[in-house]
Amino acid sequence: MSGLADIGVKIESGGFVADDALTGMADAVLREILQHLSALRDHGQTHVIDLASLPLTTADRRQLREALGEGEVRITIEASGPTDIHETAYAGVWWVEYQNLLGATAIEQVEITRVPAMLPSHDDDIAGAVSRLADAMEGKNPAD
């Protein structure tokens, strides 16, 4: 065999990975979540934390995710690429992971709410669905 297989690959280990240090940011985010979760309980106030806006390392993010754990609900939405949502072990705290069409994680958010914003059907979509269903029952081709 010739080609790519001929190219030697040197595997190195023990090196420091740039993004693999804990900075303590996960603890700070947990405190923020606690505050917003209390506000949800007391005033029904919802909140979204965009993890991309925080200087979290990969290790921080892993730590935060593990600290929040997994709850009862797990949902996948297929809309312009998958969106994975799960409720964490703490009711009202949702982990939302938007992926792009290539399947890479585009945005990660923690939503403090009863129902994440991506879930409910929108009025416009429902209106469209009414006519589509009616058409389908009359045997019309939706492409017409």
Next chain:
Amino acid sequence: MNDKKKLPETLGEELSRRGMSRRSFLKFCTAVASAMALPASMAPVMAEALARARRQSVIWLSFQECTGCVESITRSYAPSIESLIFDFISLDYQHTLQAAAGHQVEEAREIAMKENWGKYLVVVDGSIPLKDDGVYSTVAGETNLQTLKHVAEGAAAIITVGTCAAFGGLPKANPNPTGAAAVQDIITDKPIINVPGCPPIPEVMTGVIANFLTFGDLPPVDHLKRPLAFFGDSIHDRCYRRTFYDQGKFAKSFDDEGARNGWCLYELGCKGPTTYNACATVKWNQGLTFPIQSGHGCIGCSEPDFWDKGSFYAPLSTGQWGSAEGIAAAAVAGAAVGIGVAAMSRAKQKKTSEQG
């Protein structure tokens, strides 16, 4: 480009025409809000406002340019939600994309200007030659200078796309044989936003247009009129190799141990520390990678006169940044500081956006 009679009036109608769900749209708005450092809870509000936005007339002027900016914007996406914005605007004049030619096209531009006087957006790519009365670039017998002045008169705002239109770019490179100038050197009485880059990142362009459609205004800008949300941090501030810089670990050549380990490219001429752009966060090719991630230093293409600032492979002047050894010594305890700086400039962005 579609059947004229059935053109949807609002973006929401365009969504249903395409069979695109509101969830897809909300996802798009979430991405835009995140990229623009708007509060994350803004996304649903933005989605509602954008869905009600009416078709926006856009006149696109191409001057001394290579069409790389148009390539960047039109070819970067698989058919996706981002292309929606681009399809939704009414692109009334664009040399590369329009089907019509000759007098028809110039007429179409005049009609679009009359119908939308004071309301249309002008997008410019390419610089404008001023030497010898601007004879070095003409379209339909008009110099670029005449066209720009004429079209800008009725514009609501001007978006420059690419470093040529924003700062003069390559045509302006020493010795600047055509006397190339930037849009902001010529038009001074209209809101201008610069989206530089060679080419610029497509998402930045989409973000600026989405912002205009949502808020009816251009987003907050820095001293070079670049949208702060995307140009608020240097490449270096947000670079994933920053940790190595802070530890004083530098690649010394493109094939050494350091290069293979993904160490900092500062000594190989990376212009990340003096370049403001969103490559390190938004990245390219749907967020896949960016030059530094592919092993090459930043060339600083979103900064004025980047072509004339010395070799792409010479380290930034030692006068400005000190020696790599000096930096390494100072930065041993600097990792935390680096993260702090990134967080601070992000906070600064947020504040500015909220004021806007």
